[in-house]
Structures are given as C-alpha cells and as structure tokens.
Amino acid sequence: MGSKCIGIDIGGTSVKLGIFTVEGKLLEKWEVPTRKENNGSQILPDVAESIKKKLKEMGIEKDDVIGAGVGVPGPILPDGSVEVCVNLGWKNANPQEELSGLLDGMLVRSGNDANVAALGEMWQGGGMGYRDIVMVTLGTGVGGGVIIDEKIIAGRHGLAGEIGHIHVRDEETEYCNCGGRGCLEQVASATGIAREARRAMAASQEPSSMRRFGDHISAKNVLDCAKSGDALALEVTETVSRYLGLACAQIALTVDPEAFVIGGGVSRAGQFLIDRIQKYYDSYVAISANKGVLKLAKLGNDAGIFGAARLVLD
C-alpha cells in the first residue's frame, strides 16, 4: 500500500496535476498544456510522461503511489468511459483504461470534473469533516456535485449535480444554453449576475454606482457595489441569493446533505453572499431548522486535483 496519490484535472487549456500524501497534503503541483489536436489523442500521453518525470524528480517509487484520479470535463459513464467530450475532442474513449496502460498498470479512476471538485472540497476544503456535501460552483456557468457517504453520486445519465439547470424562474424570457428557460445558471452564474445587473439598470432611472461600468459590468463589479451599499446592486444580489437559496432548499429536501459548499469565482464575494443565500434557504426549508449548513469553498482551482487524488483512496 502506497503513501502517495496523484490528482489530474484536465481542462480545455491546461491539465493541472498534483502529488498528494494519502492524508491529503499537497506535496507538489504543476501544469501541462492541453494539446487538443488529433482529437486530443496527445493529452493522456503528455500527462503520463509528465507524471513519470515528476515522480523521478521527487524520488518517489512507483510502489509508493496508490493510483491516479482524473477529472474530465464531460459526462463519465459508470465504467469510466466517455462517449463524447466536446472540450477535448474525445469520442468513445476510456481515459481510465488508457492512462492506466500508459502508467504501466497504475490504478486510475476517472470522474466528471465538477463532481471531482466537490469530492476535493469534501476531502480537504470547505466540506472537510463532512461525509455528505453538495458543492455549488458559481463560475461562468453554475455547476455542482453531490457527495453522499464520501462518494460521488454521478447519476445514471450524467445529470446528477447539474444544478445550474434547475428551473427557478417562471417569468424568464431568454433561453438558457441548455434549451430551457429560467435555469439557475441564467441568474446566478457570473454571466447571469452581470445580465441581471444590466436588466436592473435598464429598468430603472435610479442612480447607481454600477452605471459607470455600463454594459461591461462584471459579477464582481455588481457584488462590490452591493457591498458598498448601492441600492440597485443590493437588489440584484437579493434576487441572485433568493434563487440560490431556493435551489439549495430543493436539494436539501432531496438528499439532505450535511453541508453545501459554495465555490467558483462569484463565491469570492464571501460571507456577504453566503449570509444572503442563507436567509432565503432558511425560508424555503420551513419544515426544519435542522439542516445542512452553507460554507464557502476553500480550494479554489485546486479542488479538481484534490478530488481526483481522493478518487483512488476508496
């Protein structure tokens, strides 16, 4: 039994890698570019080569490594295979098998990147100490991951944790990328928050510190203005928080986790945002005061490598 594990997080631009102790200490992290040419056929060979080199540099014997986990930006079937991964150009691949072959039979496990990040936050991040968490990632889109009993709930069709597409707003007029209307992502992603702010500015004559950003306003601008007390920005923040609180409530009444871990760029607004989500979450879980707590994520962009490494420890 080895004392180290490897986490690999494959993104569209770069692959993040990390060497961890089995206790969850990150010993070394680095990146390699994601070479997408030839349907991404170079990605895993590049990863394998880079890992071998790094282990040699660090003087880590192969026998001391339990295995390597891989987070993939797309749906993973129960056998670890990938039908289509648009971001990488992969079709009908089994990255788990392939990488294991490239690493001389090392144990390799794979998972969807959002689910794997959730596992990472459970292991060493905002969800540390809990066995059941739901992660909500507020980035360009809204992603999520559901962990029950320290294991990813991947779902039977790759839809588990797709909480960005939970319908929350009936009166939405624009379509979401998914083809639906009124998805959480349309309001609570970085893109969604900026759009809410543009809508609020257009619909009102009220002076607002948000107006100086015009149509290029970002989610960060909106939340900064809200923190400074700007009334219109606070209104937008309330709307966003209400829908986030609603979605967390719906999830709590389905799987009842110990904690929700809120991450992604938007979550840098910190406790200011959590407090507002909490208010609505409480009101939408009226049945019980005893329910999962809301916490901030802690690992940032490293959540993926942490969670990937954790995949091989079961």
Next chain:
Amino acid sequence: MGSKCIGIDIGGTSVKLGIFTVEGKLLEKWEVPTRKENNGSQILPDVAESIKKKLKEMGIEKDDVIGAGVGVPGPILPDGSVEVCVNLGWKNANPQEELSGLLDGMLVRSGNDANVAALGEMWQGGGMGYRDIVMVTLGTGVGGGVIIDEKIIAGRHGLAGEIGHIHVRDEETEYCNCGGRGCLEQVASATGIAREARRAMAASQEPSSMRRFGDHISAKNVLDCAKSGDALALEVTETVSRYLGLACAQIALTVDPEAFVIGGGVSRAGQFLIDRIQKYYDSYVAISANKGVLKLAKLGNDAGIFGAARLVLD
C-alpha cells in the same frame, strides 16, 4: 443463511406484516392493531408476539429467517433510533434494538416509512430492475424516498425525500403545514388537488362537471372529470402536473435516478396523469432527453412491508 425475511410497516392505526422469501415473494401478510396507549410501549411487544405465532403456524424455523425490517412513521437517525415519533407516542426509542431483543436477537433494521416504501417499489414494484429510483407518493400529503445503488438516502437530518415540501409556487398565499408557502404538497397532494379545484371553480363562471361535488370535491372527482374531458378539471390537472414535472426535473438534476415511481392514492389516475407530468418534466429537463423514466407504483399499501423486508437483505 435463511431463505425468508420479514417486513413490518407500523402505521398509526394498524401494523402491517409480511413474510417474504429472499427472492421477494410475499408468502403471507396480516395486520395487528397499533396500540398507542402508554406512549406506544405495547406496539413492539405486540409485533414480536404476532411474528412468533405466525412463524410457528407456518412451520418456519427461526434459523430460516434472515431478519426483520421495520418502517416507522417518522425520522430515523443513522443508528436506528427515533427521537420523537408523534404518531406512535415514541420518544428516544430504538425500535431496532428493542424488537431484536423481543425476537431473541433476530437481525432487525429500521427506516422511515416513506423511504422504506420507495425501497419496496424498487425491489418488487414499479421500480423493479432499477438500482436508483425516486418515489413520489401522492396521498393526503406528498411524500418521497430516494434510493441510490439499492440503498435509502436517509439524509443527515431526516429531510431526504421530503419532496412534498419543495417550493414550487411563488404566488401561493396560504401556508403549508410545514410553515412554508408554495410547497408541492399544497398543489399535488389529494388535499391540494381538491383545493386547486375549489379555487378554479370559485375563480370562474365556466360550467363544469366538477361543480356537482361542491366544496366536498375529492382529488379522484377532479381527475375523473378531467378524464371525461371537463375543461376546468383538465386545467387543474395541468397545473398539478406542471408542478409535479417541475419537482421531478429538479430531483433529476440533483441525483439523476433511473426512474421515478409515482404512487399513493392520486396515482390511481394512472397513465393519464403520468403522461401529463411527463410533458412538463421533459420541458424542465431541457438539457437532455436521456434521463430517468416516469413509472407508476405497483405495490399500493404493501410497498411498506416489501421495503421493510428488503432492508435486511444487504
């Protein structure tokens, strides 16, 4: 290893019991009254005595019984204990331990009755052949149970599967029993459907075959009128189906089961209701056509004893 298992479903009026083969064949079922006097202290002794008598009658040796599962109408903590069970008068009890003692050390496992019924439908009912199902029970209230990998997701605070209290309607003015407003149960339970019908009749001058039932209209009356083509009843059915489809969509985007199993008295409306729920469910899971199917429950009031018996087979 025995070839039989016992299922016990404790209700407020009667306890249902069943003897099953480990393959899921119901050999015998019967009931005993639920004696609630003295804080329900007679319930488990009555159950134990009745089981011993029945096993003797049937000539089943104790060694041929793997164990007995119990469905309890209230939240069960991870160790099988019950803090409060209002319906039975229990406080700080551990029915699992107590019943095992009364049955000479037989293996006994307990679960919340709604969750246990879901497990029963997975084992031998509408969810047979699936490992991941969500049951939606449309009765006086709306209950539910989430089964992933053939196991109950009970939740950390007893809230998992409490899908009747998922918020679906912002404009609701009345309060739900849970203290919230706009819960699924307020629209889609038998009580809720009748109320929707009364509201629809009051808000319109339209002639309707529902009017002959006046304020005493039942959910069955509403659905029967809808099946006969009554426009107002069809409108109510659409509203109910829309919110049910919405809740199923939210759940699919959280745990992504293979199937939803719709049960309870209201589900006797059959495929007519399922088809309408399906339409909205599809529209609210716009992201993918590949998702959990909607099925009718099959076990009726026996779901509880089936699921309870299944509890001891892991």
